[in-house]
Amino acid sequence: MEQEKLAENLVKAIQTQSQERLMNLQIDYESQRQETIEKFRVEAQEEANVFSEMALSELRNSLIQNESQSKWKVKKDLFIRRAELVDGLFIKVKQELIDFTKTSEYKDFVKASLERILSENTASGATILVKATDQKLFETLSDQRVTVMVSDRIHIGGFILKDKAGLMEIDESLDYTLKVQKEWFTTHSQLDF
Numbered sequence: 001m002e003q004e005k006l007a008e009n010l011v012k013a014i015q016t017q018s019q020e021r022l023m024n025l026q027i028d029y030e031s032q033r034q035e036t037i038e039k040f041r042v043e044a045q046e047e048a049n050v051f052s053e054m055a056l057s058e059l060r061n062s063l064i065q066n067e068s069q070s071k072w073k074v075k076k077d078l079f080i081r082r083a084e085l086v087d088g089l090f091i092k093v094k095q096e097l098i099d100f101t102k103t104s105e106y107k108d109f110v111k112a113s114l115e116r117i118l119s120e121n122t123a124s125g126a127t128i129l130v131k132a133t134d135q136k137l138f139e140t141l142s143d144q145r146v147t148v149m150v151s152d153r154i155h156i157g158g159f160i161l162k163d164k165a166g167l168m169e170i171d172e173s174l175d176y177t178l179k180v181q182k183e184w185f186t187t188h189s190q191l192d193f
Helices: 003-099 105-120 131-142 174-186
Strands: 126-131 148-149 160-162 168-169
Touching: 003 105, 003 174, 126 131, 131 148, 131 174
Parallel strands: 126 148
Antiparallel strands: 126 160, 160 168
16 A cells, blocks of 8 residues: 555656646747747848838839939920920011012112122122022122022022132021021020920
C-alpha cells in the first residue's frame, strides 16, 4: 500500500511536472508565434510603405507629365490661333492694298516713290520690275534712264528698282512692305502665349 501511494505520488508528480512543462511550452510557443507574427507584420508594413511610395512617385510623375503635355497642347493651340489671327488680319490688309492699287491715290503714291528713288539713284540703265497690270502706268511715270519689266515677284503692287549690274536692288513693292510689316507685327504684337 505504501508502494501504491508512492507510485501514485510519483505519477501525480510526473503529471504535475508534465503539465507545467506543457504549459511552459505553450507559453513559449505562443510567445514565439507572436514574435514571428509581429516580425512578418513589420516587414509587410515596410514593403507596403515602399510600394506605396513607388506608386505615389509614379502617380506624381504621370501627373507632371500629363500636366506638361496639357500645357504644351494649350500653348500649341494658342500659337495656332495666333497664327490664324495674324494671317486673317494680313489677308484683309493684303486685300485692302490690292483695292488701293485700283485707285488714283495709288498712282500718286507710286509716282512719289519712283521720283524719290530715281532722284537718289542717278545711274542710268536701271530696271524697274512691276506687276503686269502696272506696266503701262510705270512706263508713263518713269523717264528714259530706266527700263520697265514685268516680274512675277510682285503680286500686289509697287516696284523693285535694280541697277544695271544687278548688284543693288531697292524693293518698294507693296508685297515686300506687307511681308516686313507682318514680321514686325508678329514680333512686336505681344500676342505671345
